[in-house]
Amino acid sequence: KQEVTQIPAALSVPEGENLVLNCSFTDSAIYNLQWFRQDPGKGLTSLLLIQSSQREQTSGRLNASLDKSSGRSTLYIAASQPGDSATYLCAVPYNFNKFYFGSGTKLNVKP
Amino acid sequence: GAVVSQHPSWVICKSGTSVKIECRSLDFQATTMFWYRQFPKQSLMLMATSNEGSKATYEQGVEKDKFLINHASLTLSTLTVTSAHPEDSSFYICSARDLESSYNEQFFGPGTRLTVL
Numbered sequence: 001k002q003e004v005t006q007i008p009a010a011l012s013v014p015e016g017e018n019l020v021l022n023c024s025f026t027d028s029a030i031y032n033l034q035w036f037r038q039d040p041g042k043g044l045t046s047l048l049l050i051q052s053s054q055r056e057q058t059s060g061r062l063n064a065s066l067d068k069s070s071g072r073s074t075l076y077i078a079a080s081q082p083g084d085s086a087t088y089l090c091a092v093p094y095n096f097n098k099f100y101f102g103s104g105t106k107l108n109v110k111p
Numbered sequence: 112g113a114v115v116s117q118h119p120s121w122v123i124c125k126s127g128t129s130v131k132i133e134c135r136s137l138d139f140q141a142t143t144m145f146w147y148r149q150f151p152k153q154s155l156m157l158m159a160t161s162n163e164g165s166k167a168t169y170e171q172g173v174e175k176d177k178f179l180i181n182h183a184s185l186t187l188s189t190l191t192v193t194s195a196h197p198e199d200s201s202f203y204i205c206s207a208r209d210l211e212s213s214y215n216e217q218f219f220g221p222g223t224r225l226t227v228l
Binding site: 031034036041042043044046047049089091093098099100101102104 | 117145147153154155156157160202204206216217218219220221222224
């Protein structure tokens with residue numbers, strides 16, 4: 001069974017800082033990895049999807065990297081804003097079908 | 112982008128009653144849908160995989176007789192919480208995999224908050 005871990009569990013930074021969220025997984029035979037954002041009491045918003053053949057993926061101020069061999073992915077957020085405050089989740093498919101989530105990193109960006 | 116809807120968005124029911132939650136893929140077909148449960152301040156836990164035209168497969172520890180899943184068409188899966196109890200109160204989220212997507216990308220619904228009194 002795939003296990004996904006996210007560090008740190010919570011992060012509080014002042015506005016404007018660049019930050020890195022970490023995700024690790026135990027089974028490196030993955031098809032892809034997705035990063036999601038979840039606002040309190042809401043569903044999930046997909047941020048980035050990295051295919052197993054890719055090293056990184058970028059969308060605006062977000063950059064996600066993937067190192068399959070070491071079982072790690074990072075989400076880099078540049079010039080953070082208060083609107084970035086949310087819980088960030090990484091998820092990995094297992095056996096192509098099942099999707100396992102990390103415990104999430106709760107981000108607070110202070111104005 | 113692909114859109115997944117859930118209905119209702121929230122529901123309050125009495126202990127012992129059954130509650131049905133619908134998950135629909137609005138602009139794509141999905142042979143496979145997934146049901147997750149999220150307790151407060153916890154991450155999403157996969158409950159079961161819903162397969163169109165066949166029985167759902169449940170994760171270890173999830174009671175299939177309590178959480179009935181029906182995937183009647185390529186755009187609709189339903190989760191019925193039978194004889195609900197307060198400990199079933201949770202946020203239930205579904206996702207669907209686009210049949211035509213080669214990326215195995217899953218699209219998530221907005222969630223349904225169930226409160227059992």
